[in-house]
Amino acid sequence: MWSFLWDRFATILVLLPLLFITVIVSTLSFSSPLTLEKKSSVLSLTVSDQQPLNLLGEVEDFSFPKQLEAPTPVYSPTMVEARLVQAREAIKEAARNRDSTSILEDPDYVPQGPIYRNAHAFHRSYWEMEKVFKIYVYKEGERPMFHNGPCKSIYSTEGRLIHEIEKGRLFVTEDPEEALVYFLPFSVVMMVQYLYIPGAKEYHAVGNTVADYINIISQNHPFWNRSLGADHFMLSCHDWGPHTTSYVPNLFNSSIRVLCNANISEGFNPKKDVSLPEIHLRSGEITGLLGGPSPSKRPILAFFAGRLHGHIRYLLLEQWKDKDHDVQVYDSLPEGVSYETMLKTSRYCLCPSGYEVASPRVVEAIYSECIPVLISDGYIPPLSDVLDWKKFSVQVEVKDIGNIKKILMSISQSQYLRMHRRVKQVQRHFVVNPSPRRFDFFHMIVHSIWLRRLNVQIQG
Ligand SMILES: *[C@@H]1O[C@H](CO)[C@@H](O)[C@H](O)[C@H]1NC(C)=O
Numbered sequence: 397m398w399s400f401l402w403d404r405f406a407t408i409l410v411l412l413p414l415l416f417i418t419v420i421v422s423t424l425s426f427s428s429p430l431t432l433e434k435k436s437s438v439l440s441l442t443v444s445d446q447q448p449l450n451l452l453g454e455v456e457d458f459s460f461p462k463q464l465e466a467p468t469p470v471y472s473p474t475m476v477e478a479r480l481v482q483a484r485e486a487i488k489e490a491a492r493n494r495d496s497t498s499i500l501e502d503p504d505y506v507p508q509g510p511i512y513r514n515a516h517a518f519h520r521s522y523w524e525m526e527k528v529f530k531i532y533v534y535k536e537g538e539r540p541m542f543h544n545g546p547c548k549s550i551y552s553t554e555g556r557l558i559h560e561i562e563k564g565r566l567f568v569t570e571d572p573e574e575a576l577v578y579f580l581p582f583s584v585v586m587m588v589q590y591l592y593i594p595g596a597k598e599y600h601a602v603g604n605t606v607a608d609y610i611n612i613i614s615q616n617h618p619f620w621n622r623s624l625g626a627d628h629f630m631l632s633c634h635d636w637g638p639h640t641t642s643y644v645p646n647l648f649n650s651s652i653r654v655l656c657n658a659n660i661s662e663g664f665n666p667k668k669d670v671s672l673p674e675i676h677l678r679s680g681e682i683t684g685l686l687g688g689p690s691p692s693k694r695p696i697l698a699f700f701a702g703r704l705h706g707h708i709r710y711l712l713l714e715q716w717k718d719k720d721h722d723v724q725v726y727d728s729l730p731e732g733v734s735y736e737t738m739l740k741t742s743r744y745c746l747c748p749s750g751y752e753v754a755s756p757r758v759v760e761a762i763y764s765e766c767i768p769v770l771i772s773d774g775y776i777p778p779l780s781d782v783l784d785w786k787k788f789s790v791q792v793e794v795k796d797i798g799n800i801k802k803i804l805m806s807i808s809q810s811q812y813l814r815m816h817r818r819v820k821q822v823q824r825h826f827v828v829n830p831s832p833r834r835f836d837f838f839h840m841i842v843h844s845i846w847l848r849r850l851n852v853q854i855q856g
């Protein structure tokens with residue numbers, strides 16, 4: 397399958413000097429290969445006399461990258477690493493000014509308000525990304541399983557991102573030497589479609605193909621070996637995304653994995669992995685999905701419609717189906733009732749996990765200006781590194797499914813109105829534009845990848 401690559405591989409191998417490079421990872425506790433030399437050169441992520449900024453919320457020991465504090469630096473930063481040092485400094489500085497008004501003028505949008513963990517740090521970080529972030533896309537691999545992905549359906553975010561990166565217009569470089577991250581352009585959805593035969597013993601075919609691919613990449617180029625994958629990323633919206641990466645231990649444990657199935661119990665690690673929203677683009681377009689009536693035109697308290705997938709939905713349907721006029725829960729909508737209309741006439745939209753943790757309902761709710769109610773276990777919602785979900789969503793624990801009505805009724809009208817305004821404000825970060833615009837879905841996911849990359853120092 398890969399024979400076409402071997403000639404090229406041989407040439408490159410002869411030309412390349414053997415590089416032995418270690419990776420020093422910050423305070424993050426990566427698996428052993430990545431913590432070589434950790435003691436002698438620590439990328440410290442906290443400012444000594446200041447409170448660390450936990451932009452990732454729940455993850456207590458994650459803090460926004462701020463500065464290199466290596467007592468006796470043993471590294472010799474390359475050009476690329478030097479730029480990162482500057483970026484970390486600038487972000488640290490901005491984070492300190494969190495209470496003042498923004499010093500950055502931005503023609504498009506100035507992030508501010510409580511939806512952000514730290515609007516200043518985010519804005520600065522976003523600017524730094526625009527200045528220096530560069531992605532190199534490996535050329536190896538053939539369509540349809542590589543360089544390609546679904547742009548419609550529930551898995552659309554996988555294809556949208558792959559296609560946008562492949563276009564090479566934004567953040568992409570043809571020169572691997574100047575890249576900050578390396579993209580592994582395979583699509584798990586396409587692999588499942590082409591390699592998986594239900595019932596046959598083909599389950600491993602997907603994982604093995606990924607392993608073959610990484611093998612080729614690490615033979616053909618010096619970059620995988622020098623970071624053990626820590627500056628490489630893959631992305632997938634398929635339920636099997638996480639599992640497929642487990643065929644390559646360093647891909648699973650070191651690389652940046654951009655996944656819809658951001659399930660902590662399945663190894664999702666928010667310090668290095670990125671939670672990808674699931675966006676159900678039925679026709680491939682988002683026209684008509686955005687916006688909704690004002691709060692006074694939303695008579696229904698809470699709404700859900702969806703099939704019985706997984707135990708959380710089982711509990712939800714069991715407790716609420718046909719039980720209450722305020723909490724309208726359906727496994728299938730009655731004849732003549734439109735799903736979109738329900739989203740737009742409800743105040744709260746229930747988003748329980750199904751067979752996997754992510755739910756397309758979260759973004760559907762945000763698009764329709766309905767407050768998302770996240771019902772999940774071990775799920776890290778998208779953009780949690782930047783957004784404070786508590787300010788514009790409600791999170792209900794699985795054990796509290798029976799109390800949903802009580803919980804929602806106890807939210808005051810003014811608090812509801814605040815959340816409603818904020819949902820409208822976060823919308824822009826989830827919008828999928830045919831041509832990406834600043835601060836939209838595409839840029840925000842790239843920003844999440846950038847943030848993970850800031851936490852890693854590659855020694856050259
Ligand atoms: C990377 O490491 C693998 C396994 O140790 C080795 O087979 C391969 O030749 C190395 N790649 C390069 C470009 O040196």
Ligand SMILES: *[C@@H]1O[C@H](CO)[C@@H](O)[C@H](O)[C@H]1NC(C)=O
Binds near residue numbers: 642643645646
């Ligand atoms: C990831 O690292 C953990 C802890 O070191 C290890 O137990 C696990 O097997 C690794 N995962 C894979 C897929 O290699």
Ligand SMILES: *[C@@H]1O[C@H](CO)[C@@H](O)[C@H](O)[C@H]1NC(C)=O
Binds near residue numbers: 660661662706752773
């Ligand atoms: C998350 O992963 C755990 C462990 O594999 C699994 O038991 C659980 O069902 C998953 N959650 C969802 C919603 O799929």
